Amino acid sequence: MTAAPAHPAPDAPAHPSADPGREPGTALRRELRAVHALVHRDLLRLAAQRTHTALMLLQPVLYLFVLGGGLAALIPHSSLGVGYQTYLFPGVLMMTVQAPAVVVGIRLITDRQSGYLRELLMAPVSRSTLLLGSCAGGTIVSTVQGAVLLGLGGTVGLPYDPLLLALLLAGMILASFTITALSLMLAVCLSRPETFHMLLGLVMVPLLFLSGGFFPLENLPGPARALAAVNPLAYGVDLLRRCIALWVPDRATTAGIEWYDWQPPLLLEGAVLLTTGVLALLWAAHRFSRPE
Amino acid sequence: MQPPAAGDDARTRAPLLTAAPTEPGGTRSAAQSAYAISTRGLVKNYPGPDGTTVHAVRGLDLDVRQGETYAFLGPNGAGKSTTVSLLCAIARPTAGQATVAGADVVARPDRVRRSVGMLFQHSALDPDLTAEQNLYIHARLYGLRRRHARARVTETLETVGLADRRRAPVRTLSGGMRRRLELARGLLHEPRVLFLDEPTTGLDPHARAQVWEHLRVLRDLHGSTLFVTTHYLEEAENCDRLGIIDHGRLVAQGTPLALKSEIGDDLVVLRTGDDETARQVVGRTVPPGLVVTRDTEGVSVRVPDGSAWIPRLCAALEAHGIAVRAASATPPTLDDVFFHHTGRSIHTPQPHRTPAAPAPGATTQATEEAS
Numbered sequence: 001m002t003a004a005p006a007h008p009a010p011d012a013p014a015h016p017s018a019d020p021g022r023e024p025g026t027a028l029r030r031e032l033r034a035v036h037a038l039v040h041r042d043l044l045r046l047a048a049q050r051t052h053t054a055l056m057l058l059q060p061v062l063y064l065f066v067l068g069g070g071l072a073a074l075i076p077h078s079s080l081g082v083g084y085q086t087y088l089f090p091g092v093l094m095m096t097v098q099a100p101a102v103v104v105g106i107r108l109i110t111d112r113q114s115g116y117l118r119e120l121l122m123a124p125v126s127r128s129t130l131l132l133g134s135c136a137g138g139t140i141v142s143t144v145q146g147a148v149l150l151g152l153g154g155t156v157g158l159p160y161d162p163l164l165l166a167l168l169l170a171g172m173i174l175a176s177f178t179i180t181a182l183s184l185m186l187a188v189c190l191s192r193p194e195t196f197h198m199l200l201g202l203v204m205v206p207l208l209f210l211s212g213g214f215f216p217l218e219n220l221p222g223p224a225r226a227l228a229a230v231n232p233l234a235y236g237v238d239l240l241r242r243c244i245a246l247w248v249p250d251r252a253t254t255a256g257i258e259w260y261d262w263q264p265p266l267l268l269e270g271a272v273l274l275t276t277g278v279l280a281l282l283w284a285a286h287r288f289s290r291p292e
Numbered sequence: 293m294q295p296p297a298a299g300d301d302a303r304t305r306a307p308l309l310t311a312a313p314t315e316p317g318g319t320r321s322a323a324q325s326a327y328a329i330s331t332r333g334l335v336k337n338y339p340g341p342d343g344t345t346v347h348a349v350r351g352l353d354l355d356v357r358q359g360e361t362y363a364f365l366g367p368n369g370a371g372k373s374t375t376v377s378l379l380c381a382i383a384r385p386t387a388g389q390a391t392v393a394g395a396d397v398v399a400r401p402d403r404v405r406r407s408v409g410m411l412f413q414h415s416a417l418d419p420d421l422t423a424e425q426n427l428y429i430h431a432r433l434y435g436l437r438r439r440h441a442r443a444r445v446t447e448t449l450e451t452v453g454l455a456d457r458r459r460a461p462v463r464t465l466s467g468g469m470r471r472r473l474e475l476a477r478g479l480l481h482e483p484r485v486l487f488l489d490e491p492t493t494g495l496d497p498h499a500r501a502q503v504w505e506h507l508r509v510l511r512d513l514h515g516s517t518l519f520v521t522t523h524y525l526e527e528a529e530n531c532d533r534l535g536i537i538d539h540g541r542l543v544a545q546g547t548p549l550a551l552k553s554e555i556g557d558d559l560v561v562l563r564t565g566d567d568e569t570a571r572q573v574v575g576r577t578v579p580p581g582l583v584v585t586r587d588t589e590g591v592s593v594r595v596p597d598g599s600a601w602i603p604r605l606c607a608a609l610e611a612h613g614i615a616v617r618a619a620s621a622t623p624p625t626l627d628d629v630f631f632h633h634t635g636r637s638i639h640t641p642q643p644h645r646t647p648a649a650p651a652p653g654a655t656t657q658a659t660e661e662a663s
Contacts, residue, residue, distance in 0.1 A: 030435035037432035041418065044429075048420045048461070115416035121382060123433040124406040
C-alpha cells in the first residue's frame with residue numbers, strides 16, 4: 001500500500017480511473033469526510049455571515065440585560081433565592097442555542113428547494129450520513145454561539161470556574177443536539193419553509209415561556225406544568241440551572257422539571273434529552289432515506 | 293531503456309493496488325472496453341395525479357461508447373431528465389437495467405455515483421460561500437483527502453477559467469460563471485462519465501459558447517464521456533452521436549450526419565410570381581410521388597440532390613412564363629430529422645416551457661418532466 005500514496009500527484013492525471021487520493025479511505029472514512037464537509041460548510045457560513053450572527057447573538061443579550069435588568073428591581077431575591085438576572089441566565093443560554101439549532105431544519109428545506117440538496121444526494125455517501133452531518137454542523141454552530149454568551153456569566157455573578165464552564169458547555173451541546181435533531185425531524189416531513197416558519201412562530205414562544213427560563217414552573221397551573229414536562233427546552237434549562245446549582249450551592253433556585261412531584265436526577269434529565277435527540281435523528285434519517 | 297527494477301516494480305504494482313479495492317481488475321477492463329453507458333428496456337413510472345401512472349421512460353435501449361459526446365435530444369417533458377436521474381442512480385428504475393461506468397445502477401448505486409459527474413438543469417451553489425469554498429466542500433463530500441481536495445479545487449477552477457475569481461462569493465458571479473463553476477464542481481472527483489442536463493439553458497450566446505468550449509476541451513484532452521441533454525439543435529449538431537427521445541421512447545439514434553442523410557432529400561424552396569401555378573408545374577417536373585407543398589415561404593419540395601434540380605425547375609417555370617424570384621436548396625437539418633421521427637418540430641412551443649422559478653425539489657422536478 002506504500003506505493004500509491006508515495007507519489008499521488010504525478011499519477012493523478014495519468015490514471016484518472018485509479019481513484020487517486022481516495023484509495024486509502026475505507027467506506028467509513030468516506031462517510032466521515034462527508035460529515036466533516038457538512039460541518040465545515042456550516043462553520044464557513046457562520047464566518048461568512050458575521051452580521052447575521054451578531055444580530056442573532058444580540059437578542060439574548062438584550063433579554064438578559066433589558067428584560068432581566070428591568071424585572072430584577074421588581075422581583076425580590078427571596079422569591080427565587082437568587083437575583084433575577086442570575087435566574088434568567090440559563091434561559092438566555094437556551095434561547096441562544098435554540099435559534100441556530102432550529103435554523104438547521106429551515107436550511108434543509110431551503111436547500112431542497114434551491115436544488116442544493118440534490119447536489120448533496122449525488123455524493124456517494126448514504127443519506128443518513130448527510131443528515132448526521134447537518135445535525136453535527138447545527139450542534140456545533142449552536143454551541144459556538146452559546147459559548148459566546150457563556151462569557152457573560154460574570155456579569156450576573158457566576159464564577160469563571162473552568163469546570164463549571166465545561167459543565168455548562170456540555171449541557172449546551174446536549175441541548176443543541178436535541179433541538180437540532182427535532183428540527184431536522186420536522187424538516188424532513190415538511191416541504192415548504194413557510195409551513196416551518198408558521199409552526200415555529202406558533203410553538204417556539206410557548207415553549208420558551210414554558211421552559212422555566214423566565215419564571216419558575218412550580219407556580220404554573222397543572223396543565224401548563226404537564227406541557228413543561230414534555231418540553232425539551234425545559235429540560236435544557238433545568239439541566240443548565242442545576243449544573244450551576246451544583247457548583248454554587250448558594251445560588252440554588254427553585255425546582256424545575258417534576259414528574260408527579262418527583263424531581264428526576266440530573267443525569268436522568270440529560271439521558272432524557274439525549275434519548276429524545278437520538279430517536280428524533282433516527283426517525284428523521286429513516287424518513288430521509290426512503291427511496292423515491 | 294529499462295528503468296531500474298525497483299521503479300518498474302512500483303509502477304506495475306501501483307495500478308493493481310489502486311484497482312483492487314474498487315473491483316477485480318478483469319471485470320473492470322471488460323466494462324471499460326465496452327460502453328460507458330448501456331441500458332436495456334429501461335422503464336420509469338411515477339404515480340401521477342388522481343391515482344394515474346405517468347410513464348416517463350418507456351423501454352429505453354441506449355449504448356454510449358467510452359469517450360463519446362452523446363446528445364440526448366428531445367422536447368421538454370420527453371423524459372430526458374428522468375433518464376439522466378436513472379443513469380446517475382438517484383432514481384430507481386421501475387424495470388429494465390442500466391450499466392454506467394461499469395456498474396449496475398440498481399445493484400451498485402454508490403459506485404455509479406462515485407464515477408459519474410452531474411450538472412443539473414437547475415443547479416445550485418451555496419451563494420454565501422466563495423467559489424473555492426463551494427468546490428472544497430463538494431470535494432470532501434466525495435471523499436477526497438484534504439490535500440488532494442485542495443489540489444483538485446485549484447485544478448478545476450483553472451480548467452473552467454475561474455482561477456481569478458476563486459475568492460469571490462458565489463452570489464457576485466454572473467450566470468455564465470456560475471454554470472462554469474458548477475461544471476468545475478462536476479469534475480472534482482474526475483468522473484469517467486459526465487452528465488449534463490440542459491447545460492446551457494438560460495445562458496446568453498457568449499456564455500453558451502464558453503461552456504461548450506470547455507466541454508470540447510474535456511473530451512479532447514481527458515477523453516471524458518459526455519452525456520448531454522438538450523433541446524438546442526445546434527448543440528446536438530456538435531456531438532459525436534445523438535439520440536432523439538420522444539414520449540419516453542428513443543425514436544432515432546446515430547451520428548448527426550447519418551441521421552440527416554437517412555432523410556436524404558434536400559428541401560428546395562422556390563419563390564415565384566404565381567406560386568399556385570408554379571406548384572402544379574413543379575409537381576409535373578419532379579419525379580412522380582413527391583409531395584409539393586405551397587405555403588407563405590413559397591413552393592417547396594423534397595428531392596435528392598436538390599441544388600441540381602434548381603436549374604431544371606427554373607427552366608420549366610420560365611417556359612410557363614412564371615418569374616422565379618428566389619430559389620434555394622437546403623440539406624436536411626436536425627429539425628427535419630426530428631420532424632421525420634416525431635411528426636412535429638422541436639421548436640413547437642410547449643406549455644411548460646421556461647421554468648422561471650427553480651423546480652422545488654427532485655421529486656417535483658421529475659413529475660414536471662414527466663407530465
